[in-house]
Amino acid sequence: EPEVTQTPSHQVTQMGQEVILRCVPISNHLYFYWYRQILGQKVEFLVSFYNNEISEKSEIFDDQFSVERPDGSNFTLKIRSTKLEDSAMYFCASSEALLLRAEAFFGQGTRLTVV
């Protein structure tokens, strides 16, 4: 069964450092997303990406965040200068198309710990 894959599974970084989280969405999917979940809290939308550009973004997705699809398969989230409060599980997701009932499929997540 096709799946969304994320690497690394766990990343520890020092405050102020840049991190890049990587995702390989399901191959025939056209919409890609990043979500985060702070421990014990709800899953929060960060950004959606379609046709090589950002489609939607939330208030959380400020200038410190950027996304890129550098080639035909990878989808990355970069945090330029990490803060302690960026520590969370980051989930990548993809969905098939802009269909009313197209569900999102999630990767296993990258646990980011900022120290």
Added chain:
Amino acid sequence: RKEVEQDPGPFNVPEGATVAFNCTYSNSASQSFFWYRQDCRKEPKLLMSVYSSGNEDGRFTAQLNRASQYISLLIRDSKLSDSATYLCVVNMRPAGNQFYFGTGTSLTVIP
């Protein structure tokens, strides 16, 4: 008002019990509704989509009430393996791509 609201629980039920979760959403124009399941420290996994007419998948039944803007999930004959957090997810835009999550409802099925 939060976009998607759920009772966080926890719900602790014995094996074999029937349990129901409700969820309300704020945007009346929303078109897509889902229930996801999340195990501890794992990714959300789609349990079922919710259709206007209601739909059933084995022991699970989902209902949508557009007039009252709520979605429900009914689990019959609960199994130990049903223990998880159940997430209500709504695509807020009629033809959009921003999925909003509720806080999740925690279920523990007790032997």
